[in-house]
Amino acid sequence: MLHLLKKAKTHAKRIAIQSDGKEFTYGYLDERSDEIASFLLGNESDLNEKRIGLLMRPDIHYVVALWGIWKSGAIAVPLSLSAKESELDHYISDSNISLIISSNNCEEQKNIPQKNSIDIQNIENINATECMSLPTLSNDRKAMIIYTSGTTNKPKGVMTTHGNIEAQITALVEAWKWTKDDHIPLILPLHHIHGIINSLCCPLYVGAKVSMLGGFNLDKVCKEISQSDYTVFTAVPTIYFSLIEKLEETNDEEIFNGFKRLRLMMSGSAALAPEIHKKWEKLTSQKILERYGMTEVGMALSNKIDGERRPGAVGEPLPNVEIKLEDENGNEIKEEGEIGQILLKGPQVFMGYQNLPEKTQASFKDGWFLTGDVAVMEKGYYRLLGRDSIDIIKSGGYKISAIEIEDVLLKHKNVKECAVVGKDDNKWGEIVVAAIIPKNKTISEEEVQNWCSKYVSNYKIPRMIKFLDALPKNSMGKVTKKELKNIFS
Ligand code: MLC
Ligand code: AMP
Numbered sequence: 001m002l003h004l005l006k007k008a009k010t011h012a013k014r015i016a017i018q019s020d021g022k023e024f025t026y027g028y029l030d031e032r033s034d035e036i037a038s039f040l041l042g043n044e045s046d047l048n049e050k051r052i053g054l055l056m057r058p059d060i061h062y063v064v065a066l067w068g069i070w071k072s073g074a075i076a077v078p079l080s081l082s083a084k085e086s087e088l089d090h091y092i093s094d095s096n097i098s099l100i101i102s103s104n105n106c107e108e109q110k111n112i113p114q115k116n117s118i119d120i121q122n123i124e125n126i127n128a129t130e131c132m133s134l135p136t137l138s139n140d141r142k143a144m145i146i147y148t149s150g151t152t153n154k155p156k157g158v159m160t161t162h163g164n165i166e167a168q169i170t171a172l173v174e175a176w177k178w179t180k181d182d183h184i185p186l187i188l189p190l191h192h193i194h195g196i197i198n199s200l201c202c203p204l205y206v207g208a209k210v211s212m213l214g215g216f217n218l219d220k221v222c223k224e225i226s227q228s229d230y231t232v233f234t235a236v237p238t239i240y241f242s243l244i245e246k247l248e249e250t251n252d253e254e255i256f257n258g259f260k261r262l263r264l265m266m267s268g269s270a271a272l273a274p275e276i277h278k279k280w281e282k283l284t285s286q287k288i289l290e291r292y293g294m295t296e297v298g299m300a301l302s303n304k305i306d307g308e309r310r311p312g313a314v315g316e317p318l319p320n321v322e323i324k325l326e327d328e329n330g331n332e333i334k335e336e337g338e339i340g341q342i343l344l345k346g347p348q349v350f351m352g353y354q355n356l357p358e359k360t361q362a363s364f365k366d367g368w369f370l371t372g373d374v375a376v377m378e379k380g381y382y383r384l385l386g387r388d389s390i391d392i393i394k395s396g397g398y399k400i401s402a403i404e405i406e407d408v409l410l411k412h413k414n415v416k417e418c419a420v421v422g423k424d425d426n427k428w429g430e431i432v433v434a435a436i437i438p439k440n441k442t443i444s445e446e447e448v449q450n451w452c453s454k455y456v457s458n459y460k461i462p463r464m465i466k467f468l469d470a471l472p473k474n475s476m477g478k479v480t481k482k483e484l485k486n487i488f489s
Contacts, residue, residue, distance in 0.1 A: 167320060169202055395432060
């Protein structure tokens with residue numbers, strides 16, 4: 001069993017979570033999650049890696065449900081609140097989910113496909129009359145499946161064990177010096193590791209306080225920061241972009257003072273433009289600590305908390321992370337300044353992709369995980385240069401597969417051919433754009449966007465569409481996406 005859950009007993013009286021104006025102690029988290037685990041167990045002694053979906057708003061209910069699932073021996077599958085029916089359908093069938101824990105205030109339940117005859121339990125109705133004895137779980141037991149996009153047309157389920165999660169948390173607790181006196185606002189979604197591990201599990205591991213602000217809301221975040229005693233802040237670059245816009249137009253000193261008071265501000269999940277780094281420092285005197293991570297490995301590289309925080313660089317390996325760079329021929333790079341793919345090894349690296357043994361096998365080489373990210377080492381720090389696949393787009397910190405969107409576009413009766421790429425964007429990092437060869441000239445951008453919105457989350461919808469007579473192709477007939485990107489730039 002995760003130490004995260006055991007340690008709650010040692011700081012039972014401390015406030016763990018602030019949510020919807022109420023405070024909840026570690027004792028409450030411990031007892032309520034025991035109750036949920038007991039309910040889930042029923043007459044069984046161990047749920048033996050049964051997959052349970054979590055479709056919940058980011059509030060106190062989410063935390064006790066997650067812990068309850070873990071304590072029962074089941075695997076938690078956090079589901080995206082922005083997912084459309086067909087996306088949920090994929091997660092549910094791929095993970096073989098027969099039970100979803102949700103809550104009364106979760107209107108997104110309407111998106112759960114009816115055909116799967118899923119049992120949906122609203123957490124408010126979960127009560128156990130007696131607390132069962134809970135199973136003892138070894139570190140190699142599976143704990144979580146998180147869906148992430150890649151070069152496959154459907155998102156892949158990344159399976160992590162209790163041991164992986166423990167290693168991901170403890171590395172960050174050590175590197176970023178988390179203590180029980182810390183207080184963090186949680187503003188990120190809870191179906192990805194940035195939110196789950198960095199914003200939620202790390203502070204809870206040390207007995208610190210998490211204020212769950214219910215997602216990102218610019219004015220709310222600024223008000224909270226100006227009025228409360230936060231110490232740590234973590235976000236994706238798009239959020240810093242929005243904060244800069246706000247701070248450049250306000251003269252509310254309390255907001256500036258709130259940000260200045262923090263002991264640590266971090267960014268990750270996508271590249272933080274050095275320009276944002278510099279603007280933020282000018283506004284708040286805070287040097288953002290940038291780090292690099294991936295759903296499959298947790299956090300891997302980080303600038304130093306007590307050393308250099310170099311704009312544009314992601315730093316050095318976190319505790320227990322082994323890293324090497326390899327050139328295109330698979331040879332290890334030993335010299336600074338040479339470009340190569342990042343390979344990672346360590347206890348935090350995931351165990352495999354759900355139902356994709358071949359993909360899993362192809363993602364490892366001699367026990368090293370092939371990240372697909374390309375980097376260079378300069379004066380002791382790694383700097384990311386991009387990805388080896390042009391089909392992966394990062395927008396607002398979300399990873400998006402171009403192929404998944406092309407599949408949706410091709411289902412439209414008036415789309416003959418199409419290609420999707422990412423277009424550089426100051427705020428979003430990249431925005432999704434699509435080139436379409438229509439069958440019928442009357443098709444409009446709005447029609448295409450409405451079509452996509454039926455099948456994919458809002459952040460995956462092409463923001464710009466060009467209708468072309470032909471797509472740029474090479475002599476083999478394959479779309480040359482680099483050329484296509486130029487058409488959009
Ligand atoms: C939304 N909009 C977009 C968009 N998403 N436009 C372009 N591209 C996108 N990707 C538009 C909407 O249509 C809307 O337009 C307006 O922006 C506001 O939408 P919103 O949904 O309200 O946006 P907002 O709440 O501001 O969301 C932005 C965000 C969110 C940055 C807070 O995207 C987010 O939470 N991102 C974090 C994702 C994350 O956690 N990734 C970590 C993965 S783990 P209009 O016209 O209607 O106003 C990982 C490993 C690691 O990567 O290293 O951490
Ligand atoms: P995800 O699959 O959503 O976990 O996204 C992981 C990917 O995000 C990595 O493989 C990188 O491409 C990207 N990423 C994470 N952190 C950074 C960073 N600091 N700079 C650039 N890219 C990043």
